[in-house]
Amino acid sequence: MKVKNDRIETLKMLISSMELGSQEEVLQALQREGFTLTQATLSRDLKQLKVAKAASMNGKYVYVLPNETMYKRVHKTQTAREMLESPGYLSLNFSGNLGVIKTRPGYASLIAYNIDNADIPQIIGTIAGDDTIMIVIKEGASKEELVDGLSMVIPTIKNN
Secondary structure (H helix, E strand, O other): OHHHHHHHHHHHHHHHHOOOOOHHHHHHHHHHOOOOOOHHHHHHHHHHOOOEEEEOOOOOEEEEOOOOOOOOOOOOOOOHHHHHHOOOEEEEEEEOOEEEEEEOOOOHHHHHHHHHHOOOOOEEEEEEOOOEEEEEEOOOOOHHHHHHHHOOOOHHHHHO
């Protein structure tokens, strides 16, 4: 199952970062990332992700993920594998007893789930979107204590 999950995540990254107009182009991009699969398997993966085709800026029809505002097309020189291996966490900011964590697209839900299951005493709960997590902080908890608790889930959080 890990191979399929890795393939699905790589597929999402490729569709988000490249303009792919045919299943052949998608298969070739996946092969460059180390995944060899049949057209039938790719077709099932695309159906599972609810991928559609939409006109790009140059008029070419390309694959897009559902709710394109959530999966913003990014133009990076990293390969999909490099993107998957880098952490999803981007930043943390506070306002009163709320914290807002920004993540890479698609990572917020997983990180929020891990935060909720870490039983960090300074956190009442989280709400996650696609790339943003809102944290409700207990009254009187210090930001330093919170960051220390979050570092169990997000090791790179102390670097910010």
